[in-house]
Amino acid sequence: MNDMSGARALKAQETSSKDWLRVLAKYRQPNGWRSVFELSVTLVGFFGCWALAWASISFSYFLTGLLGVLGGCFLVRLFTLQHDCGHGSLFSSRTVNDWVGRTLGVLTLTPYALWRRTHSIHHSGSGNLDKRGIGDIYTMTVAEYQADTRWGRFVYRLYRSPVTLFIVAPIYIFGIQQRLPVGLMKDGIKYWISTMGTTLMMLITYTILIIMIGFWQFFAIFAITSFTAAAAGMWLFYVQHQFEETQWDQPEDWDMHDAALYGSSHYVLPKPMQWMSGNIGIHHVHHLYSRIPFYRLPEVIRDHPVLGNIKRLTFWESLKCANLHLWDEGQRRLVRFREVRAKA
Numbered sequence: 001m002n003d004m005s006g007a008r009a010l011k012a013q014e015t016s017s018k019d020w021l022r023v024l025a026k027y028r029q030p031n032g033w034r035s036v037f038e039l040s041v042t043l044v045g046f047f048g049c050w051a052l053a054w055a056s057i058s059f060s061y062f063l064t065g066l067l068g069v070l071g072g073c074f075l076v077r078l079f080t081l082q083h084d085c086g087h088g089s090l091f092s093s094r095t096v097n098d099w100v101g102r103t104l105g106v107l108t109l110t111p112y113a114l115w116r117r118t119h120s121i122h123h124s125g126s127g128n129l130d131k132r133g134i135g136d137i138y139t140m141t142v143a144e145y146q147a148d149t150r151w152g153r154f155v156y157r158l159y160r161s162p163v164t165l166f167i168v169a170p171i172y173i174f175g176i177q178q179r180l181p182v183g184l185m186k187d188g189i190k191y192w193i194s195t196m197g198t199t200l201m202m203l204i205t206y207t208i209l210i211i212m213i214g215f216w217q218f219f220a221i222f223a224i225t226s227f228t229a230a231a232a233g234m235w236l237f238y239v240q241h242q243f244e245e246t247q248w249d250q251p252e253d254w255d256m257h258d259a260a261l262y263g264s265s266h267y268v269l270p271k272p273m274q275w276m277s278g279n280i281g282i283h284h285v286h287h288l289y290s291r292i293p294f295y296r297l298p299e300v301i302r303d304h305p306v307l308g309n310i311k312r313l314t315f316w317e318s319l320k321c322a323n324l325h326l327w328d329e330g331q332r333r334l335v336r337f338r339e340v341r342a343k344a
Contacts, residue, residue: 028292089293090294115178270315
């Protein structure tokens with residue numbers, strides 16, 4: 001970080017997170033026409049990639065694969081729009097948000113009501129060491145890891161491996177876990193309706209597509225598109241909180257607003273990737289004020305450059321985050337397994 005960026009970051013820290021809430025409140029109002037436009041463009045791109053992938057499968061598997069990956073990128077953006085619906089920020093009407101969110105859930109393989117609840121839990125407890133386990137990537141402290149059994153440490157190392165997090169986990173979460181209201185099975189019938197209803201509509205949609213284009217053609221395009229979106233989404237969610245200078249605290253020291261602003265990254269992506277991910281990389285602002293529509297997040301950074309230097313993380317810097325595993329409460333940073341082994 002250069003001197004100018006450092007000065008800006010220091011200035012931002014001089015303004016408390018609660019003061020930033022008052023500043024950010026003016027960005028919360030969505031523009032209905034802009035929201036419809038963003039939704040329409042993304043849907044056209046997604047369905048267009050599917051149609052072109054199906055058309056190309058008879059003469060070029062390579063082109064089909066590329067179009068499937070591109071379709072997966074548009075699916076990530078659709079998930080971002082569904083995410084905004086869950087926060088009530090895509091449209092002014094809660095009813096419109098909910099029905100758009102439910103409909104998009106059929107495409108993103110994500111039951112809307114279930115996800116909205118677990119994501120709300122994530123927002124309300126992010127950075128609190130006593131509220132880990134729902135809607136987040138589980139992170140042990142160094143002390144917990146060292147006190148665990150040999151088998152427990154082995155299981156945690158396996159869980160935190162890149163193969164598990166970015167290959168196995170996306171398939172399990174979107175293909176299996178979200179077919180049941182895992183974590184909320186005893187919290188009311190609406191979560192069962194959400195998961196069962198979404199799965200039923202998925203099966204109906206898939207059956208129609210299989211009849212139209214054939215089973216193997218459908219399976220090939222669906223597999224490429226869905227896995228691309230799931231893996232990319234998992235990576236985005238990972239780097240939004242799993243970076244070296246994130247913030248975790250014991251309940252007595254935890255502040256929800258500080259954890260939101262300083263425990264979430266500002267993931268600076270190349271412009272095409274930022275557009276495809278729906279600006280979700282501006283995650284510290286989103287976590288602090290989740291009612292801001294995704295298309296207004298860059299506006300916040302333009303108007304308040306000091307926010308752009310808080311927890312800034314570039315794409316190349318983010319690749320190192322895959323090797324962070326444990327929260328060191330003494331050093332107040334995420335560390336690698338090998339650092340803990342070396343000290344031991």
